[in-house]
Amino acid sequence: MAAEELHRAKAEHNRRFLASIRSDEFADWQATAAFYCALHLVEMLFARSDGHSLGHRDRNLRLKRHHPQLWRHYRPLYSFSLYARYETRPVSAAVVRTELIDKRLRLLEHAISAEPTAPGKPTRRKR
Amino acid sequence: MCGKPRIQEGPIRIDFRSVQHVVVTPEDQDRFVTTSREAAMACRRAEDEKAWDEQFHRFLAHVHEWSGKHSDLVSGSYVGVSDEGLRVFLTTRGDGYRFDFDDEVSDLDLELDRLFPNCPCTVMHLPESPKEALTSFFSLADAIQTYGR
Numbered sequence: 001m002a003a004e005e006l007h008r009a010k011a012e013h014n015r016r017f018l019a020s021i022r023s024d025e026f027a028d029w030q031a032t033a034a035f036y037c038a039l040h041l042v043e044m045l046f047a048r049s050d051g052h053s054l055g056h057r058d059r060n061l062r063l064k065r066h067h068p069q070l071w072r073h074y075r076p077l078y079s080f081s082l083y084a085r086y087e088t089r090p091v092s093a094a095v096v097r098t099e100l101i102d103k104r105l106r107l108l109e110h111a112i113s114a115e116p117t118a119p120g121k122p123t124r125r126k127r
Numbered sequence: 128m129c130g131k132p133r134i135q136e137g138p139i140r141i142d143f144r145s146v147q148h149v150v151v152t153p154e155d156q157d158r159f160v161t162t163s164r165e166a167a168m169a170c171r172r173a174e175d176e177k178a179w180d181e182q183f184h185r186f187l188a189h190v191h192e193w194s195g196k197h198s199d200l201v202s203g204s205y206v207g208v209s210d211e212g213l214r215v216f217l218t219t220r221g222d223g224y225r226f227d228f229d230d231e232v233s234d235l236d237l238e239l240d241r242l243f244p245n246c247p248c249t250v251m252h253l254p255e256s257p258k259e260a261l262t263s264f265f266s267l268a269d270a271i272q273t274y275g276r
Binding site: 055056057060061064065068071072075076078079080082083086087088089091092095099104 | 211212222223224226229230232233236237240247249250251252253260263264
């Protein structure tokens with residue numbers, strides 16, 4: 001399977017995990033799963049052109065310099081997932097759902113699906 | 128055991144006499160130089176040390192000015208060095224995480240990258256907390272406080 005497809009599959013896997021977290025007790029992990037879903041969507045996009053990122057720093061720089069509109073949705077996911085993992089005060093599940101999952105992640109998904117693919121590369125999986 | 132004792136454990140405090148002129152108090156000078164060197168290494172683009180140093184000072188001044196302009200929401204700002212490079216931490220007033228501030232923070236993040244390409248960083252915001260609680264996110268002893276008390 002090509003790298004793009006591997007990252008798409010991982011993003012979808014993370015999306016399914018996110019949907020499986022029913023308890024509001026784990027909003028911090030919902031935020032984390034949402035971020036890793038976003039990360040693999042970004043890597044899926046990069047796989048179409050320049051290939052893998054070397055890490056968060058490289059990925060963040062490439063996003064903000066080449067895809068600033070995607071960065072505007074990705075940065076809040078990146079930033080809040082870090083906050084949610086290290087903050088000791090509880091995180092609101094309702095806000096994670098509305099602000100991160102239903103807003104930022106969804107906007108990022110739509111924006112990436114609208115990105116042009118590299119010449120000669122398929123846009124979608126074979127059905 | 129023979130290491131140089133730390134003068135203080137809080138963040139490095141600097142004054143901004145003007146946008147171009149960052150003043151480091153004498154007792155913090157050594158820590159500031161050390162932290163700046165770590166920041167330069169984190170940026171990995173510091174081929175010309177003097178030019179980088181000048182850009183880093185303007186970067187700090189820009190974060191200071193931006194924080195002041197957003198003082199209705201921002202109570203403090205810090206620049207730290209993480210495994211992933213420079214991080215700017217903005218503390219926001221109130222207890223809750225300010226999702227409504229995300230777009231403005233993203234604008235600052237993009238602006239810093241455009242103006243100071245040799246100082247790549249990521250900007251985060253957090254609700255204000257006692258300084259001890261901030262250590263979950265960055266080392267206060269190695270951070271530079273650019274705004275707030």
